Amino acid sequence: MPTSQQPAPRSGPVTVVVVDDQAMVRQGFTALLAAQPDISVLGDASDGVEAVELCSRLRPDVALMDVRMPRRDGLWAARQILGGDPGSPGPGSAGPGSAGTRVLMLTTFDIDDYVYEALRIGASGFMLKDAPADELVRAVRVVAAGEALLAPSITRRLIEEVTARRARTPRSSAVDALTPREREVLEQVSDGKSNAEIAATLFVSEQTVKTHVSSVLAKLALRDRAQAVVFAYENGLK
Numbered sequence: 539m540p541t542s543q544q545p546a547p548r549s550g551p552v553t554v555v556v557v558d559d560q561a562m563v564r565q566g567f568t569a570l571l572a573a574q575p576d577i578s579v580l581g582d583a584s585d586g587v588e589a590v591e592l593c594s595r596l597r598p599d600v601a602l603m604d605v606r607m608p609r610r611d612g613l614w615a616a617r618q619i620l621g622g623d624p625g626s627p628g629p630g631s632a633g634p635g636s637a638g639t640r641v642l643m644l645t646t647f648d649i650d651d652y653v654y655e656a657l658r659i660g661a662s663g664f665m666l667k668d669a670p671a672d673e674l675v676r677a678v679r680v681v682a683a684g685e686a687l688l689a690p691s692i693t694r695r696l697i698e699e700v701t702a703r704r705a706r707t708p709r710s711s712a713v714d715a716l717t718p719r720e721r722e723v724l725e726q727v728s729d730g731k732s733n734a735e736i737a738a739t740l741f742v743s744e745q746t747v748k749t750h751v752s753s754v755l756a757k758l759a760l761r762d763r764a765q766a767v768v769f770a771y772e773n774g775l776k
Contacts, residue, residue, distance in 0.1 A: 551578040552682040555596060557589040557612065558582075558604040558644070563667070567602060570671055577678060586610030590618045593639050599682040603661075605645045605652045613652050613659075616641045620660040620761075642681045657768050660761040663687035686764035709773050715757045721775065723750040727763055728770035 554571055556579060558564045564582045572579045580596045583589040585607045593601050601619055605612040619639055643656045643664040656664065662681040665674060680687045716724065719740075726736040733751065737744040751763070760766050769775075 551576050552600060552679060553578050553580050553596070553598040554600045554602055554678060555580055555589070555592050555598045556582040556602050557584075557586075557592075557607070557615065559584050559607040563604075567674070571602075571675065571678060574675055577675070586612060586615030586618075589615040593619045598639055600678050601639055601641045602678065603641050603643050604667075605643055605656070611652065612643060613656055616643065616656050616661050617659050640681050640684075642677055642687070654768070657764045660765065662762055663764050684762070686762045686767075710758075710769070712758050713773055713775070716754060720750050720754050720757070723747060724754050724766060724770055725775060727751065727754075728767045728775065730767075 554577060556564050556567045556571070558567070561584070564584070568579050568582055571577045580598050581592050583592050587610045589601060589603065589612075590610075592598075601616075603612040603616060619641055641656070641661040643652075643661050644667050645652070645664055646667050663677065663686050665677050665687070669677075677687050713721075722740060723736060726739060731739070733744050733747045736747045740747070751766075754760075754766065755762065758766070758769055760769060
C-alpha cells in the first residue's frame with residue numbers, strides 16, 4: 539500500500555542525525571546513509587538526552603530515532619525536538635523545539651504504543667529496523683521533503699489495533715469545520731494514498747488535492763499526514 543509521494547527535489551544534501559543505543563546499529567545506519575550522495579550524516583547519539591542536545595545544536599533535517607533507549611527514550615526525545623508540550627502530547631501542541639527537524643522513528647516491533655504516541659506528537663512516520671536498506675534511505679528522503687511515511691507493512695494494523703485498545707476520546711469539534719470534499723480527502727489520506735492517487739480516485743487535479751490536504755491540516759491543527767491518519771482513526775472517520 540503506497541504511503542507517501544515521491545520526495546520533491548531539493549538543493550543541498552539532506553542532513554541527518556542517527557539515534558540508537560546500540561553502537562553497531564548506529565554505525566550501520568550511519569554508513570548506509572553517508573554513502574548516499576544526497577545525504578549528510580551530521581552525528582549520532584546513544585539516548586534521548588544526547589539526541590535532543592545534538593538536534594538543538596546541529597538542526598538536522600531528519601532525526602532517525604530509535605524508540606526504546608536508556609535514560610530517556612525516543613518518545614521523550616521526539617517530544618522535545620518537535621516542541622510538544624509534555625503535558626499535552628496531542629496534535630497542535632507544538633512549541634519551539636528544534637526548528638525544521640523532522641523525526642523518523644525506528645522500531646523492532648510491528649505493534650508499538652510508543653510509535654503510535656510519537657505520531658500523535660508530530661513524528662513524520664516510522665519504519666521497522668529490519669526494513670530493506672533502500673526503503674530506509676528513501677524514507678529519510680521522503681520525510682526530509684516534508685511528507686509523512688508510514689511503513690506499509692504495519693500502517694493499518696498498528697492504527698486499528700492500538701486505537702481499538704484505547705477508549706475513544708469525544709469526537710473533535712474540528713471535524714465539523716471540514717467540507718464534504720475535505721473529509722473525502724482526509725479519508726483517502728488515511729488509506730495511505732499519495733496526492734496523485736487521491737486525484738485519480740476523486741477525479742480532480744493533483745494541485746486541487748494538495749490544496750485540500752493543506753486546508754485539512756490547517757483546520758485540524760495537524761503537523762502532517764501522519765497525524766492526519768491518527769486523527770481520522772481517533773475520530774471514527776476510518
